[in-house]
Structure formats: structure tokens, C-alpha cells
Amino acid sequence: MREPEREKPHQCSECQKQFKYKSHLLEHIKVHTGEKPYQCxxxxxxxxxxxxxxxxxxVHTGEKPYxCSKCLKKFARRSSLTNHKHVxxxxxxxxxxxxxxxxxxxxxxxxxxxxHTGEKPYQCxxxQKDFKQKIYLIxxxxxHTGEKPHQCSHCLKAFSHRAALKHHMRMxxxxxxxxCSKCLKEFVFKxxxxxxxxxxxxxxPYQCxxxxKHFAQKPTLINxxxxHTGEKPYQCxxxLKEFTTKTYLxxxxxxxxxxxxxxxxxxxxxxxxxxxxxxxxxVHTGEKKYNCxxxLKxxxxxxxxxxxxxxxxxxxxxxxxxxxxDFLYKSCLSRHMTVHKEEKNIVVWSM
Numbered sequence: 001m002r003e004p005e006r007e008k009p010h011q012c013s014e015c016q017k018q019f020k021y022k023s024h025l026l027e028h029i030k031v032h033t034g035e036k037p038y039q040c041x042x043x044x045x046x047x048x049x050x051x052x053x054x055x056x057x058x059v060h061t062g063e064k065p066y067x068c069s070k071c072l073k074k075f076a077r078r079s080s081l082t083n084h085k086h087v088x089x090x091x092x093x094x095x096x097x098x099x100x101x102x103x104x105x106x107x108x109x110x111x112x113x114x115x116h117t118g119e120k121p122y123q124c125x126x127x128q129k130d131f132k133q134k135i136y137l138i139x140x141x142x143x144h145t146g147e148k149p150h151q152c153s154h155c156l157k158a159f160s161h162r163a164a165l166k167h168h169m170r171m172x173x174x175x176x177x178x179x180c181s182k183c184l185k186e187f188v189f190k191x192x193x194x195x196x197x198x199x200x201x202x203x204x205p206y207q208c209x210x211x212x213k214h215f216a217q218k219p220t221l222i223n224x225x226x227x228h229t230g231e232k233p234y235q236c237x238x239x240l241k242e243f244t245t246k247t248y249l250x251x252x253x254x255x256x257x258x259x260x261x262x263x264x265x266x267x268x269x270x271x272x273x274x275x276x277x278x279x280x281x282x283v284h285t286g287e288k289k290y291n292c293x294x295x296l297k298x299x300x301x302x303x304x305x306x307x308x309x310x311x312x313x314x315x316x317x318x319x320x321x322x323x324x325x326d327f328l329y330k331s332c333l334s335r336h337m338t339v340h341k342e343e344k345n346i347v348v349w350s351m
Contacts, residue, residue: 251275 008018010025014032019025027049030036036046038053042060047053055077058064064074066081070088075081086092086104094109095102098116103109111133114120120130122137126144131137139161142148148158150165154172159165167189176186178193182200187193195217198204204214206221210228215221223245226232232242234249238256243249251273260270262277266284271277279301282288288298290305299305318333319326322340327333 008020010019010022011017012019012025012028012032014029017028019028030048036048038047038050039045040047040053040056040060042057045056047056058076064076066075066078067073068075068081068084068088070085073084075084083105089104092102092104094104094106096109096112096116098113101112103112114132120132122131122134123129124131124137124140124144126141129140131140142160148160150159150162151157152159152165152168152172154169157168159168170188173188176188178187178190179185180187180193180196180200182197185196187196198216204216206215206218207213208215208221208224208228210225213224215224226244232244234243234246235241236243236249236252236256238253241252243252254272257272260272262271262274263269264271264277264280264284266281269280271280282300288300290299290302291297292299292305292308294309297308299308318330320333320336320340322337325336327336
């Protein structure tokens, strides 16, 4: 025999909603008052109900007490487990009337329907950009806030999106499944292999709109464009010096540290930068990897080659502003300028 339904003697004076227990009414009233008496001691976030605080605390503790009996996956909330169980159910009761696609949840169907309707109900208050799903708006907002909540456990690099972190984590894997057929160099990502292959083909599809220079990779073009715009988005936190690329900033940062972690195994000389020890090792190996295309002379450093190439140039790059004499090298011009300084001193002394 079915029990008679219990009365709901406690009524909200604001919306007339009724409750069986007075405690439930008191909790409900906070919806109208906006009161949030339960505060998290970790992040100071406040909640209307104690149960919400308890659920939130699992973000900090990592506790996931609800486990799926099918795949043993764990969840912090019972509602998340209930939603997850639909994954294992063969039946997908919610069908799209436009394309007949089936969904386990009604919420997924509603999100899917926006593909057909074009509806974008979530708008960014900063730039007025619209999004189909709330999660896309939340991820987009990190562009404005600078928030990067997803951090790599290996190198501590932070990311705005979980997908970007997952992609990055593959960099730390030993497995490199994509191999170049020309030089046998291996890569973690297929996209990196495709970029690398352009070094063999000479293909440079990305052209600068300001000058005729071409580039093999789009990020290289973006970095190059900062030469024309003058943009330097990367700033040193120690001396506030600004740089056009993150690579230049990282290279600069070693100036501020005393340690020299890169040691030569032959002469035990230490260096702050990896690039410095690579260049130094050529002193011992005799390797000269930079070749002059004009006279085939070889050099240990790129800077030496660039200096040498000026000998083949038709013009002379550095001109004295006093006597208009031309010089191949800046160092020669600097030495020459002392002549004019001495002449000036002589004239002053004679007066």
C-alpha cells in the first residue's frame, strides 16, 4: 500500500515554493537573499549550501568517491557519475530531428542542434564574440584574463586549454613515431615532420607582406613580422628588457643566473647556454659546419661566416660620418673613429 504524500507546511514568502522541512526552506531562502555563508579556506570561494562547499573541496583534495562499476573511472560528484553511465548504455534516447543523430543526454542534443540553427547564446563581455557552448566561452575568456590553469608536471609550462597540455605532454615522451625519410631525424608530431621536410625541399610558402622574404613555417613569419611592427611582447622580469620572441627571452634569462650548467667533457669549461657549449665543442672536434657559398671556405660559427660574406659584397657596409670613408666591418669603423676623436682633442689643445 502506497504511503500518503507528506505535507509541505513550510512555504517561501518570496516565490511560494513549499518544503517538507524547515531546514530546506532556510537553505532555499538564500537563493533570494544571495547569502553565501560557507567559505572555502583554500581559495576563499563562497557557497550558499554546505553540500556545495563539500563538493567544491574535492577540487583541492583530489578526492573522487564515486566510481563507475563498468570501467572503474572515478568522479568527484554523484551527478557526474550518473551522466557518465550513459556512455555504457547502448540506448541513446535523444534524436536530432534534422540529421537523425542520437545522443545519450538531452543537453548534448541541445548543443548539437546549434549546428543546424547557428545559435551562439554565449557572448564574451570583453570582445562581444559569440560561442555555441559555455565551455568554449570559458576557454576563450582566458585570452583576456591570461589564466593558464593547466600545468605540465615535467617542465611546469602552463596552458590555457587542457587539449594544449595533452599535446605538449607528448614532447616528454621518448617515443618519436614520425621519421624523416631523407635524414632519418625523428619527431613526436607529424606536423613537426612536415615542417622539417621543407628544409629538404626548400619550400617556403609563407611570405612577409612588408618585404619579399619567405619562410618555411608560419610561426617564423609571425616572429619576423615583429621586425616591421616593432612589437616586443616578451619582457624580462629581472631587468624589464623586451624581446620579439620567447626564445630570445629564454636565452637572455641565463645572464641573470650565476650557475653554468653546461660543462665541456674535454676541457671542463662551463657555459650558461647550451648553444655556447655546442659552439665551443667545435674547437675540440674541428667541425666547421658553416660554408661560404662563394669561395667554399668553412667556419665554426655562423657569425664568422656572416662577417666573411661581407668580403664578397659589392659595397662596404659601414661609413664614417665625418670623412665618409667606407669599411667592411663595424669594428674597423670603431677603431677609425678614434682618429677623429684625437684630431678633435689636438684642435682643442692648440686653442
